[in-house]
Amino acid sequence: MPIFSLSRGLSAVLAIGLLLSSCSSPADYTPKPKGYNRIDLPVASYQQLAAGRPYTFEYSRQAKVLRDSSYLAQPHWINIYYPKLQANVQITYMPINHDRKYFNKLLEDARKLTAKHQIKASAIDESVIKTPSGLRAAVFELSGEVPSQFQFYTTDSTTHFFRGALYFRTATANDSLAPVIDYVKKDVVHMLNTLKFR
Numbered sequence: 001m002p003i004f005s006l007s008r009g010l011s012a013v014l015a016i017g018l019l020l021s022s023c024s025s026p027a028d029y030t031p032k033p034k035g036y037n038r039i040d041l042p043v044a045s046y047q048q049l050a051a052g053r054p055y056t057f058e059y060s061r062q063a064k065v066l067r068d069s070s071y072l073a074q075p076h077w078i079n080i081y082y083p084k085l086q087a088n089v090q091i092t093y094m095p096i097n098h099d100r101k102y103f104n105k106l107l108e109d110a111r112k113l114t115a116k117h118q119i120k121a122s123a124i125d126e127s128v129i130k131t132p133s134g135l136r137a138a139v140f141e142l143s144g145e146v147p148s149q150f151q152f153y154t155t156d157s158t159t160h161f162f163r164g165a166l167y168f169r170t171a172t173a174n175d176s177l178a179p180v181i182d183y184v185k186k187d188v189v190h191m192l193n194t195l196k197f198r
Helices: 003-021 098-118 174-194
Strands: 047-048 059-061 064-067 080-081 087-094 121-130 136-144 148-155 160-168
Touching: 003 160, 047 174, 059 064, 059 080, 059 174, 087 174, 098 121, 098 136, 098 148, 121 174, 136 174, 148 174
Parallel strands: none
Antiparallel strands: 047 059, 064 080, 080 087, 087 160, 121 136, 136 148, 148 160
16 A cells, blocks of 8 residues: 555544544533623822813823813813723813803703613612712713713802713723723712812
């Protein structure tokens, strides 16, 4: 028998043996759990917002202050953007000028903007926090696959109306983002606790 056909036959037997030994019964298969991205969150530290606005607060050193560039933006609307976390806290500010009717409209608009998320939200928890400067802030925590997981507003009811909403510039599911959401929420609460109107 020629060596060439012997090696060919041996190769075929080895290939069949490998195929049979690599196959396992379906009962031996164990699905692997879904993996989550590793998220290393920095220790929280804060800095003062630069002057020039009718409000001031402390914000995270991990974030950048960017001017709101949308076509609807008013002069003192900003974004507190976290580049490494792809998180963005959109801040809007409106002067009330002792106009009670306008103040009521701003309150209604803030609640409507939160209510828009009811379609996807599994829950919306509302709470009120009192800040060291005497302001009361309404805080909304939204659960489920919603685009904004945390919203808030605060006002002195005569001169200033300050509203914010947390968004992420990523398609990652909210349950995977939970540690980051909690991290940024704490920063937002710190922001509210250090907020002062000028």
